[in-house]
Amino acid sequence: MRLLRLLLVIVALFTVWLLWGGLYKTPVLQLGILSCALVAWLMLRMAEPDQQKYNWRLAYRLPHYWLWLLGQMVVSNIQVLRLVLGPRSALSPVLVEVDAQASNKFALALLGNSITLTPGTLTIDIDDNKITAHCLTAAAAQSLQAGAMSRRVARVDPD
Amino acid sequence: MNGAVEIVSGALVVLGSLFVLAGGIGALRMPDFYTRIHGASLTDSLGPVLVLGGLMLQAGLSLVTIKLAAVLLFLMVTSPTASYALANAALLAGLRPAEMDATTRAGVINQEEDSA
Amino acid sequence: MTTLLIGVFLLLLLVITAVAIVRSTDLFSGVMLSGIFSLLMALNFFLLDAADVALTEAAVGAGVATVLLLAGLKLTPSTEARARPVRPIAIIVVAIIALLMIYASFGQPSLGDPTAPAQTHVAPWYIENTPELVDIPNIVTAVLASYRGYDTLGEVFVVLTAGIGVMFLLGGGRGKPFSRLHTDPPQGLSHYLIPKVIARMLAPFILLFALFIQFHGEYSPGGGFQAGAIFVAGMILYALVRGEDKALAVIPPHVLLWMSAGGALLYGSVGLLGIAMGGQFLEYSVLADNPVTGQHIGIIVIELGVGLTVTGVLLSIFHAFAARD
Amino acid sequence: MLLIAAIAILVTMALALARALLGPSVYDRVLAVNMFGTKTVLLIAVMAFAMGRTDFLDLALAYALINFIGVLAVLWFSHQHHLRNQSHSGTESGDEHSGDRQP
Numbered sequence: 001m002r003l004l005r006l007l008l009v010i011v012a013l014f015t016v017w018l019l020w021g022g023l024y025k026t027p028v029l030q031l032g033i034l035s036c037a038l039v040a041w042l043m044l045r046m047a048e049p050d051q052q053k054y055n056w057r058l059a060y061r062l063p064h065y066w067l068w069l070l071g072q073m074v075v076s077n078i079q080v081l082r083l084v085l086g087p088r089s090a091l092s093p094v095l096v097e098v099d100a101q102a103s104n105k106f107a108l109a110l111l112g113n114s115i116t117l118t119p120g121t122l123t124i125d126i127d128d129n130k131i132t133a134h135c136l137t138a139a140a141a142q143s144l145q146a147g148a149m150s151r152r153v154a155r156v157d158p159d
Numbered sequence: 160m161n162g163a164v165e166i167v168s169g170a171l172v173v174l175g176s177l178f179v180l181a182g183g184i185g186a187l188r189m190p191d192f193y194t195r196i197h198g199a200s201l202t203d204s205l206g207p208v209l210v211l212g213g214l215m216l217q218a219g220l221s222l223v224t225i226k227l228a229a230v231l232l233f234l235m236v237t238s239p240t241a242s243y244a245l246a247n248a249a250l251l252a253g254l255r256p257a258e259m260d261a262t263t264r265a266g267v268i269n270q271e272e273d274s275a
Numbered sequence: 276m277t278t279l280l281i282g283v284f285l286l287l288l289l290v291i292t293a294v295a296i297v298r299s300t301d302l303f304s305g306v307m308l309s310g311i312f313s314l315l316m317a318l319n320f321f322l323l324d325a326a327d328v329a330l331t332e333a334a335v336g337a338g339v340a341t342v343l344l345l346a347g348l349k350l351t352p353s354t355e356a357r358a359r360p361v362r363p364i365a366i367i368v369v370a371i372i373a374l375l376m377i378y379a380s381f382g383q384p385s386l387g388d389p390t391a392p393a394q395t396h397v398a399p400w401y402i403e404n405t406p407e408l409v410d411i412p413n414i415v416t417a418v419l420a421s422y423r424g425y426d427t428l429g430e431v432f433v434v435l436t437a438g439i440g441v442m443f444l445l446g447g448g449r450g451k452p453f454s455r456l457h458t459d460p461p462q463g464l465s466h467y468l469i470p471k472v473i474a475r476m477l478a479p480f481i482l483l484f485a486l487f488i489q490f491h492g493e494y495s496p497g498g499g500f501q502a503g504a505i506f507v508a509g510m511i512l513y514a515l516v517r518g519e520d521k522a523l524a525v526i527p528p529h530v531l532l533w534m535s536a537g538g539a540l541l542y543g544s545v546g547l548l549g550i551a552m553g554g555q556f557l558e559y560s561v562l563a564d565n566p567v568t569g570q571h572i573g574i575i576v577i578e579l580g581v582g583l584t585v586t587g588v589l590l591s592i593f594h595a596f597a598a599r600d
Numbered sequence: 601m602l603l604i605a606a607i608a609i610l611v612t613m614a615l616a617l618a619r620a621l622l623g624p625s626v627y628d629r630v631l632a633v634n635m636f637g638t639k640t641v642l643l644i645a646v647m648a649f650a651m652g653r654t655d656f657l658d659l660a661l662a663y664a665l666i667n668f669i670g671v672l673a674v675l676w677f678s679h680q681h682h683l684r685n686q687s688h689s690g691t692e693s694g695d696e697h698s699g700d701r702q703p
Contacts, residue, residue, distance in 0.1 A: 019225045035486035045525045077205040084185035109472035116239035119200045124246040126468045136197045169601030176608035183612030223654045230664045237668035240473045244671050248678040249627040307629040314640045326656045333662045341670035345677045508666040515676045
C-alpha cells in the first residue's frame with residue numbers, strides 16, 4: 001500500500017515534469033524519472049507522523065471552489081479599488097475573529113489564504129480553528145463573519 | 160489566432176495591469192501598515208489572474224499555457240502566504256493595527272504569548 | 276527600442292536602490308533593499324536576453340541571499356556601526372580612479388556593437404561550431420561547461436573554498452560541522468499553520484523544478500549553479516518551517532560535506548578521465564566513441580558536479596549561520 | 601497591448617520602490633520587496649510574450665516558486681528575535697525591533 005502511494009507520487013511528479021518540459025528525448029526522460037524518484041524519496045524523509053493524508057477527492061472539489069473564489073475576488077477587488085482611489089474617511093479598519101467550520105490543517109490553510117486573497121480582508125493569525133482577520137471596512141468584516149467562505153471550505157475538505 | 164481572441168486577451172492583460180497599478184497606488188496611499196497590505200493585495204489577487212489569463216488565451220492550447228497556469232497557481236498559493244507571514248511578523252514585533260477593537264486586542268495578545 | 280527604454284528605466288530604479296542601500300544605516304532595511312536590487316538585476320539580464328544569468332540571479336537572490344543575510348543579521352547588532360569620517364585624500368583617490376574608469380569606458384566598444392572583437396572572432400566561432408562540435412541548443416551551456424571548462428572548474432573550487440572558509444569560521448570543529456548551542460525552545464515556524472501547510476505542498480515542486488533545471492541545462496536556461504541554488508531554496512524552506520534539526524535529519528551534515536567535496540571531485544575526475552582515455556584534461560570528446568556523445572556525457576556529468584557542490588556548500592553555509600545563537 | 605501592460609507594471613515597480621524608500625517601518629519595506637517580486641513575475645511573463653521568447657518563462661516559474669521564501673525568512677527572523685527577547689529580559693514583547701523606527 002505504501003509502495004503504491006510512493007509510485008503514485010512518482011507518476012504525479014513525472015507528469016508535472018513532462019508538462020513543464022516539452023522536450024522528450026530518452027536521456028532527459030530517464031534522468032527525469034530518477035529525479036522524480038529522488039524527490040519522492042526526500043518527501044518520504046520529510047514526512048511527519050502526524051501529517052494529513054492527501055484527499056484525492058480534492059482534485060475535483062478544489063477547481064469548483066476556485067471558480068467561486070474567483071467571483072469573490074472580482075467583487076472584493078472592485079470594492080477595494082474604490083477604497084484605494086477614494087477618500088481615506090471611507091476606511092474603518094477592524095479586527096474580527098472567524099470560526100472555521102472544518103478544523104483540519106489543509107482546510108484552515110485554504111480558508112486563511114482565501115481570506116487573504118480576497119482584498120479587504122487579511123488573515124493575520126490562526127489559533128486552533130479561530131482565524132483573526134484584519135478587515136478594511138466594517139462591511140467587509142460583516143460579510144466575512146456571515147461565514148459563506150468558511151462553509152464552502154468545509155465542503156471542500158470536511159473533517 | 161483569430162482577431163476576437165486577440166482583442167479579448169489584450170483587454171484582459173491591460174485590465175489586469177491596471178489592477179496591478181491600483182495595488183501600487185494603494186500601497187503608497189493607505190494610512191497604516193496593515194491597510195497598506197490590503198492595498199498591495201490588489202496586485203496579488205486579480206491582477207495576476209487577468210494578466211496571466213490573458214496571456215494564456217494568446218498562447219492557445221500549448222505547453223506555454225500550462226507553464227503560465229503553473230506560474231499562476233504557484234503565485235496564488237505563495238502570495239497570500241507571504242502576506243500572512245508579513246502581517247504576523249509585524250504583529251510579533253509589536254506593530255499594532257490602528258483602531259483595534261478592545262476585546263479582540265486582548266485575545267490576540269494572549270494568543271501570541273501562548274504560542275511563543 | 277522599447278526593450279532598451281524599459282532597460283534604461285530599470286537601471287534608473289537600480290541606481291536609486293543602490294544609493295538607498297548605501298545611505299541606510301539600518302541593516303534590516305539594507306537587506307530588504309538588496310532584495311529589490313537583485314530583482315532589478317535579474318530583470319535587466321532578462322531584457323538583455325541573458326536568461327541563464329537571470330535565472331542564477333533569481334535563484335540566488337530570491338531564494339538564498341535574503342535568508343542568508345537575515346541569518347547573519349541574527350548574529351550582529353541591527354544597525355550599522357558609525358563610520359569614521361572619510362579623509363579628503365581618500366575621496367580624491369576614489370574620484371580620480373572613478374574618472375579614469377569612466378574615461379577608459381569610452382575606449383570600450385559600445386553595448387551590442389557588431390564590430391567589437393568579441394563579436395567578430397569569439398562569439399561567431401561558438402555560434403558556428405557549437406551545433407557541429409557539441410550539438411546542444413543552449414550555447415551558453417556549451418561555452419560554460421565545455422569550451423571554458425577550466426574556468427568553471429575554477430569557479431566550483433571558489434565555491435568550495437568559500438564553504439570551507441565559512442565552516443572554519445562558524446562551524447563546531449571536527450565531526451561537528453554545525454555547532455548547536457541549544458535546541459530548546461524549538462526552532463522554526465512549526466506552529467505557524469499556513470506556512471507549514473503551504474511549504475509541505477510546495478517543497479516537492481521546488482526540488483523537482485531544481486532537478487528539472489539541472490537536467491535541461493543543455494536545452495534551455497539553467498544548469499548546475501541555478502539548480503543547486505533552487506534546490507537549496509527548497510531545503511531552506513523546509514528548514515525555516517520545520518526547524519533546522521529536521522532539515523539536517525533529511526540531509527545529514529556528513530552528506531552535505533560529501534556533496535560539497537564530491538561535486539568538485541567528480542568534475543576533476545571527468546577531466547582526468549579525459550587524459551586516461553587519451554585526450555587532454557577536460558576533453559570530453561574522447562569519453563565516447565562518438566565525439567559529440569562524449570561532449571554530451573561530459574557536460575551532463577560536470578553539471579551534476581557543479582550542482583552537487585553548490586547545493587552542499589550553500590546548504591552548509593545556511594546551517595552554519597542558522598545554528599549559531 | 602502588451603506594451604501598455606508592461607508600462608503599468610513598471611510604474612507600479614517605481615511606486616513599490618517609493619514605498620520601500622519611505623518606510624516608515626521595516627515591514628513596509630518587506631511589503632515593498634514582496635510586491636516587487638510579484639511584479640517581476642508578471643513583467644517577465646508579459647515581456648516574454650512581447651519579445652517572442654516564451655521559453656524564458658522558466659524564470660517566471662522560478663520566481664513564483666521561491667520568491668516568498670524571503671518573506672518567510674522575515675517571519676522566522678522576527679520569531680527568533682521575539683523568543684530571544686523573551687528569554688533574556690522577560691519583557692513582554694520584542695519592541696526593540698518595532699515598526700516605527702526611522703532608518
